[in-house]
């Protein structure tokens with residue numbers, strides 16, 4: 001899985017490893033040192049999803065291993081907290097390079113391996129990471145919202161193209177999940193926070209959720225586990241929103 005050392009990625013690696021999968025925590029940063037982390041069981045591999053060669057090398061490594069590739073999870077992502085006027089072209093391109101092109105590249109080069117797994121009778125499942133921001137916008141996240149909308153459209157298109165080959169493609173669209181990305185949103189200089197009383201802001205955000213809480217990475221890992229499993233054999237081409245009911249409300253929060 002990409003972004004395997006991030007907040008959501010770690011929980012997914014740990015969960016899938018516990019379920020018996022051989023898991024690669026592929027990430028540009030070894031922040032979590034998965035190679036040392038006996039608790040995750042995942043093997044850290046260096047990957048920059050924006051580099052075509054880096055993706056090709058990883059798929060080659062998997063191909064030459066004993067196992068097969070039947071689950072691909074694209075969770076690598078970055079969030080730039082700016083309106084478009086304050087977003088430089090470089091930042092815009094970087095958002096799309098990681099969130100969209102990265103998903104494109106890993107899917108493109110994983111597909112031959114997944115097709116092979118499907119041919120051997122495995123349930124082949126690609127799980128992309130969109131966001132509820134790809135449906136409705138948080139203020140000050142323009143490039144991020146646009147990039148996640150692109151991931152949603154790509155997910156549907158791939159599901160149509162590769163369903164006949166036995167490969168399911170879905171996207172998980174989290175709302176507020178308590179990870180370093182969320183903390184940086186609260187601490188950052190975008191509209192989400194900065195300068196104010198962070199704890200009051202966090203409580204205010206919890207309070208506008210029908211469930212009155214954020215999600216946890218483990219909540220996301222539960223959905224990933226289902227989408228990756230044979231129980232989800234008929235689930236494809238869908239955008240699975242996991243947001244504690246937030247986007248079901250007519251009135252959205254005012255931060």
Ligand SMILES: NC(=O)c1ccc[n+]([C@@H]2O[C@H](COP(=O)([O-])OP(=O)(O)OC[C@H]3O[C@@H](n4cnc5c(N)ncnc54)[C@H](O)[C@@H]3O)[C@@H](O)[C@H]2O)c1
Pocket residue numbers: 002003004005006007008009026027028029047048049050074075076077078098102129130131132173174175176177178179180181182
């Ligand atoms: N946390 C949330 O509330 C939330 C909400 C909606 C969507 N999401 C999405 O879920 C996914 C995971 O988010 P998270 O909260 O765990 O974020 P995170 O910042 O904790 O983790 C993201 C990971 O992606 C990795 N990454 C960044 N650029 C990369 C690159 N070029 N190549 C490889 N890896 C790279 C980072 O090193 C990091 O480990 C992201 O796609 C994010 O947009 C998160």
